[in-house]
Amino acid sequence: MKLGGPLADRDEWRATHCSVDLALSVVGTRTAMLLLREAFYGTTRFHDFANRVGITDAAAAGRLKELADIGVFEKRPYREEGQRTRYEYLLTDMGRAMLPTLLALMQWGDAYLQDDGGPLRVVEESTGAPVRVQVCGPDGSEVPPEDLCVLPNRSSRSRTQ
Amino acid sequence: MKLGGPLADRDEWRATHCSVDLALSVVGTRTAMLLLREAFYGTTRFHDFANRVGITDAAAAGRLKELADIGVFEKRPYREEGQRTRYEYLLTDMGRAMLPTLLALMQWGDAYLQDDGGPLRVVEESTGAPVRVQVCGPDGSEVPPEDLCVLPNRSSRSRTQ
């Protein structure tokens, strides 16, 4: 990965307002990531989230509320017969957009932290072929790290990053 | 995303030994991710890591040591004239494999937490076209989330996940 334009001299800038840092402040905790994982596995209800992630109700309540406030989850009321109205937690577009991050993390763990490739594999349903998370160009072809270049965003207001 | 085979009944299994969880135990802290970010930006030396990430020497030393022990960084001695031998921290294959995760996180932050697309953009150097992190099939084409399926890994030792 290369640094382009004014970024080339690494001593002249600091990665302030970094999106990685910002993202971590939202989903950088273990519980947030695991709640997202469960949501992708189809979980929608409070009790299931807490149980399947293996955290206390208090932790689940706090984190789900936080993620709902930010817009990762949407709270929607539902009602089962004979029960009072409750709420289910559904992924928003913002939440669903975390899938590449989550799968990239899983892929890395499978490859380097498990000795058997990990307990689960993710495949393309129509073909059964395993999927991979990749860095792709506009035509969909994989771009190798050496051919990546970081540039300042023109439309970004702050000049010093 | 669908659950295939024995995973279909979500009440019958728990995501134990999850690679996401394991990965988070290694790179799940803010400093670990930001040190990785700096490494991808070309930083190799202790002092630069601490300064550019904006953390104390103590935090940098501890985290770098931990990441080197795990195998994300490799410590290599170097010597500048008139200086004593020091060590630089280089990304290993394991470390470099974190790039998709890091870029996925940046991409998500750019899209949903910044109002101007974020301070930096990553492009393909040869063409200048912006890159994206995607979930891809074996032929390199993007696989939409609806067409993903999670299956148990046959070669995995533990049956109950």
Added chain:
DNA sequence: CGGCTGGCTCTACCGTCGCAGAGCCAGCGG
């Protein structure tokens, strides 16, 4: 109305992470 129930909150309490500041120590130059 009154009881039950499940989501949610509150109150300790603990472990971890990061900071600040001081100090250690290897090793190169003089």
Added chain:
DNA sequence: CCGCTGGCTCTGCGACGGTAGAGCCAGCCG
């Protein structure tokens, strides 16, 4: 041999995220 310096470590200290356990409260039931 001595002094300087830069990684690195140690010692509080505060913030935060998690647990455990108790309690609150809306609202559907009888």
